Each structure stands twice: as C-alpha cells, then as structure tokens.
Amino acid sequence: MFRFLRGLVLPEAACEEANSSSRYENLFKKLDLNEDGRVDIAELHAGLKALGIPLGKDAEEKIFKTGDSNKDGQLDFKEFMQYLKDHEKKMKLAFRSLDKNNDGKIEASEIVQSLKILGINISEQQAEKILKSIDADGTMTVDWNEWRDHFLFNPATDIEEIIRYWKHSTVLDIGDSLTIPDEFTEEEKKSGQWWRQLLSGGVAGAVSRTGTAPLDRLKVMMQVHGSKSNKMNISSGLKQMVKEGGVRSLWRGNGVNVIKIAPETAIKFWAYEQYKKIFANEDGKIGTVERFVSGSLAGATAQTSIYPMEVLKTRLAVGKTGQYSGMFDCAKKIFKREGLKAFYKGYVPNILGIIPYAGIDLAVYEALKTAWLDHYASDSANPGVFVLLGCGTVSSTCGQLASYPLALIRTRMQAQALLEGAPQLNMVGLFQRIIANEGILGLYRGIGPNFMKVLPAVSISYVVYEKMKQNLGIA
Template sequence: MFQLLRGFVLPAAACEGNRDGDSRYANLFRKLDLNEDGRVDIAELQTGLRAMGIPLGKEAEEKIFKAGDTNQDGQLDFEEFMQYLKEHEKKMKLAFKSLDKNNDGKIEASEVVQSLKILGINISEKQAEKILQSIDADGTMTVDWNEWRDHFMFNPAADIEEIIRYWKHSTVHGSKSNKMNIASGFKQMLKEGGVRSLWRGNGVNVVKIAPETAIKFWAYEQYKKILTRDDGKLGTVERFVSGSLAGATAQTSIYPMEVLKTRLAVGKTGQYSGMFDCAKKILKREGPKAFYKGYIPNILGIIPYAGIDLAVYELLKSTWLEHYASSSANPGVFVLLGCGTVSSTCGQLASYPLALIRTRMQAQASVEGAPQLNMVDLFQRIVATEGLRGLYRGIAPNFMKVLPAVSISYVVYEKMKQNLGIA
C-alpha cells in the first residue's frame, strides 16, 4: 500500500532525497486537491487517500485534518498542509532514531525486537521481519529513513509508543491470524485463556439466540401471510422476500447483543468481567453508536442469507413431500436436518463476505490504536492484502458451528408448529 505512495505519489527523486521537501509536499497536495481550488477539505483528503491506496479510516483521517487545520476554517491550504507534514516528519525522525539502536541509518529486525522488549512486548525475529516487510520498499529487509518517512507520511501516530501499538495490533496479530487454522486457533485460545476461553461470549450468545430465532420464525410466518397470493399459493420469490424481511427484523431487534458477543469473544482473558461490564465499558468509551458497529454490512448480508436459507429450506421440504411422502405430511427428523443443512450452506456461501466484514468492524473498535475502517475500506483492504479468498477466511469453522445449529433449529421449529397446531 505505501509502496504505491512511494511510486505513484512521490517522484522517484524525492524518495531518494534528491529533491527539496517542499516539492514533495506540493506533489502530494496536488494529488489531494481534487477540485484544484488551492484548498483541501476533509472529503477531498479522504477521497484522495483512498485513491492512493491508503484507507486510514474516518477517525485517523479526521485526526490528521484537525491537527493540520490550524485556523479551524474547515480546509487545509498548502501552508497548513506543509507545516503539518514538516512537524509530523520531525516526530517520525525521533521515532526512527529511537529504533535505530546502532545509528547506522537503517532499522533491522533485531532492533525492532529490542525496542519492543523494552516496552514489555516480546515478539520473535520472524514477526519483526513481517513488520519490516510492510515498510521495506526495496527488498533489503532493512528500513532506511526515506522508507520510514514515506510509510508513516499519513499515519497519525505521534510517537514510538503509538507506532508500536499500531504494529502490535495490525501487523503482529494480523500475521498470526492470517495463517491460523482451526487446530492452531484452538491451541492459541487454550494457551491464552484455558478451556473457559472456548466458551467466551457464549453467555450473551445464548441470551441472544432465543429471542433472535423466535422473532425470525414468527416474522417469517407473518410476512408469508401478507405475501400469500389470492389463490393461497406462495412462490419461491415470496418465500425469499419473507425470509429476508424476517432476518432483517430479527437482527435489528437484537443487534447490540451481536456486538457484545463479538467483543467478548475477541477480548483478552480478564478484559471484561461479563456481559454487563462489557456493555458498560463500550458505552463509556465509544458511546451508543458502538452497539450498531457493522450494522449495514450485517443487514446487507442477512437479507440474502435469511432469504435463501428459509426459501431453499421450504422448497426442499415441499419437494420431498410432493415426491416421496404418500401417507404423511411429516418429513421426519433426518429429512428436516438434511434440508436445513443444504439451505444454510447456500445462505452462508452467498452472504459470508459481508458477515466477515461485519465481524471485523465490530472487533476493530476494541483494538486501541488500530484504524477504524468503514465497510468499503475494509473490503478493499481485505482484497488487497488477502485476495478474494480472504473474504471467505474462517468459513470452515463457521460451517462446523452453523450447519448443525441451524438444522436443529429447523427440526425444533417444525415440531413446535405440529405441537402448537400451526399450519
């Protein structure tokens, strides 16, 4: 990403230190001044940085803008822009020197390990090399001042502690999770929090799932009644729409608990004493809006998921009854389990990328110093760093969890309908 800044925004001579700094700043300013009026507002800054491949997130971009807008007129002129970058470069120079322990003008992996250890963070040399790879533009596995400056040009970190905090969460932890499989995931969870960590967040999940499922099935029956044709028939399209609306209704009703479940699951051992403590800390630190973090991708995902899931389930069940049930309208437990498994699989495949983005949006807010990306920026970053396969990362354990749960819920749903005399 920042190699793009070096090659696309900064001219080669500037990257090598042969041009005056003001020329570098002028080139950058022209890239951001989209309407060429000599001023850059917050919208131009955000759009320009995304065009350069640097989606910092709204919070970081606003922090940069606020720091640079010294006269508080809501715009950055070239003098303000240049002054901000000069001051920021001074801070980054101090950070660079604090890492360059042997004063040779280059940062090496061993120096990163040493610096983080001083601050109480222990990482391996391999993890330090991962950090350097994200900054190293020429492939030398060391970082000189020019590479360091270009990489942190638009990172709002003000000192080495903030930079290391950013590394700790976005690079070191990211590299671990990117290569994690189911077995290593279990191993890491057991090591970090013992057996109890495997059920972290399950309490709120149980509290959430009962009303969510009840509302979904109740709403589905109500929407089906509304959309039933005059001849009493209900087609696949009507079932899909009913399922989509039912899923959206249920998710909107319980969404704050979805956020709590994710925060508890990704939190460290001892970070929260329970569901209410988690809710209290989120409310105090981030405000009420935090309880709907990731709501838009969640709704965009639940519409195809719930629609496909419920529609395919009823289509498969009715098809089986039509062709194989001669004496009974009861398909049996195993048929219902099979229909639920297939329908849930279809729904998951269609909606998983949005569910992944929702979960990452919920989780990133709990990471101190990490950029808070919106749905579009997060999607772009996943595709850029992990490829299209990254949008389906974690789908295997998700299938292992969801398929039996959803299938069983359909069996219970059908049995309860029979017992309650609901057609």
C-alpha cells in the same frame, strides 16, 4: 397398504352414511384383539400393523389423546366411532379445499394449485406421485372414498397439516439467525402449540450453540486476527485461546449468544405475522415471493432490535482475559469509550447478509426437495426425518457460504476498536483492504471451523428439539 384396508374393512358400500356404524364396528373388531370391547394403544398399534397401516407411536398417541374422552387409556366402541366421525368431517373439509372445480375428484393440477397457495411449489409430475400414493384404483385421480380411506387414521386435521412435512423448518440452529421464521397453522396458534414449538426450538438452539461455542469463538478469532502475516489455523487458534485464558475461555461470549435467542425469536415471529398480513391478498393467502419478503423483513426487524447483543458477543469473544467482567461490564465500557453508535457497528453488512442467506437457503432447499420428489418419491410424498435434515443442513450451509463475506466484514467492523493502530474503516473500505492485502480468500477466513460446527450443531439441536417436544406434549 390402504388398498388392503379398503378391500378388507372398508367396502364400497361404506361410502353411504347409513352403513357408517357397521363399517366402524367391523373395523373396531379387527383392532380389538382380546375381544374385551375396548382398544388400548398396544392393540391399536398391533391391529393397524396387521392391517398394513403402521402409523408410528406419535400418530397413535395423538389418536388416543383426541379420542379417549374419559381418559381411561382405552377406546371403547362409542369413543372409537365418535373419533372417526369427527375425523372424517375434518378430512371432508380438507378434501373440498383441494377439489377446486368441485367435481368430487382431486387431480394433479389441483394439488399444484393448492400447495402453491401454501407457499410450496411442485411440478405436476411431482403432484402425480403424491396422487399415486393415495390413488387406490389407478385412475390418477382421488375421489372422496380413496381420500378418506388413506387418511382414516392419519391424525392430521387439514391440508396444511398433511403437507406440513415439506415446510422448510428453521429448527436446525447452526449459530446464525438469518433464516426465514417458522410458520404455524391456525390450529397450532389457537391450541398454543406454536409457543411450545418456539420454546423447544429456543432450548435446542441454546444447547446446540453451547456445544459448538469453542468452534464459534475460533471462527470469530480467525475472522478478526487471521491474515497473511498471522496464519492462524484451527489447531494454533485453539491452543492460543487455551494458553491465553484457559479452557473456560473457549466459551467466552457464548452467554450473550444464548440469551439473545429468546428476544430474537419472539420479535421475528411477531414481525413475520404482521408483514404477512400486509402482503396477503384479499383472500388472506400469501404467495412464495411475499412469504420470502415477509420473512426477510421480519429477520431484519429482529436483527435491528437485538443487534447490540451481536456486538457484545463479538467483543467478549475477541477480548482478552480480564478485559471484561461480563456482558454488562462490556456494554458499559463500550458506551463510555465509543458512544451509543458503537453498538451498531457492522449493522449494514449484517442486514445485507439476510437476503443472500435466506434466498440461497430457500432456493437450495426447494431444489433438493424437487430432486427427491422426482427420483425417490415412489410410494409416498413424505420424505422422512433424515431427508429433511439433510436438505436443511445442505441448504443452510450453502446460505452461509453465500453470505459469509458479509458476516466477516460485520465481525471486523464490530471488533475494529479493539485492534490497536487499526484504521476504523467502513464496509466498503474493509472490503477493499481485505481484497488488496489478502485476496478473495481473505473474505473467507474462519470458514473452516464454521463448517466444522454445522454437523454437530444440527445433530444436537434436532435431538434436543425432539426431547423438548416430548416433554411439552407436542411430539
């Protein structure tokens, strides 16, 4: 489609600065469908669609937000020309950042090198597919004209933003907070977009966790009470909880689970930025391994800070009706009976679980991304929403599967004091006892409801996240 644009409204002479005004004027006339000297967003949408450049509502709105200097809802020729000139300058910087050998052309090896610096590993064959979607003359290299024409109406402003759709987003909240923190560009940090995205993700996580809270509490009950003698399953577990405390009891412990999202997200984001600075090289760049280590350490820092709330959530979920009047009553009773150290029971397996979870999560995501690029990226390197959601869901599920035994041990240690007559075992002792009495499958008690909540949790969190972004003006 960009070859069509290149031949129709961006002739070869357009690369000369002297002809830029006539080039913009030619293009403006193509978009000004009612010939009134102004282009509104409907005309932009229809005009670009007619030229074979369907951008989508979000990109078009971003162009108007940037270019409409007098905020009258229309772009006159002066505003249109100024937007494209400013955008070309940004595209020039992005082009130069990719053109490592300064020969005026981008090659596959340069794309591989640049994306590796940004923490994204792809093969040279995959880079060639990305090039192919931009290359207009079939040379398997991209010169400035081809680059400019391809991204002329793409509101992305730098190379990080252009490849951002392949970033492993942590928006998908499936109830466990062991993921690598989200990462933001310098522009997003300066504009304040980072906190809007974090807020959107936090609200999405709160709604998602509330929607799947009954399954989450059922998982905890099966982890703590399930055994060979007590064959609690999904149906009997739900009936038992409703019988004991009514329908409201299905959400017991959810308040703490929602409240801890905000401090954990904030601490994780702050710690991630600090650890990245420590591991960055002299140029301020950070590689994939360093990014993973920084993320894991940030997760450990956040978990350490909010871990007492994890214990409160488990105690409230496992507790009987009337045992605790709320979160503060629960905290007071635990402190009075067991002391301060009770708030860190299960801490070691919880921290150890971060490594397999984050490691498997990222590894599976990279493998799925690579498979998609190899087999399906024919015209574009952009995978689209559903591919990313699928990759994120599968990789998060695999991460949970890898770390689940440690999560079960953590929950048992947190709840041991509530089980009358049960010995107070440490992590190794619990592992040995579960394997001796229940076998390897005993380490996976409660994984059924855990997997059942993944699809609704992902769906809810994604929909709410997108709605929140729209309301905060970052869609």
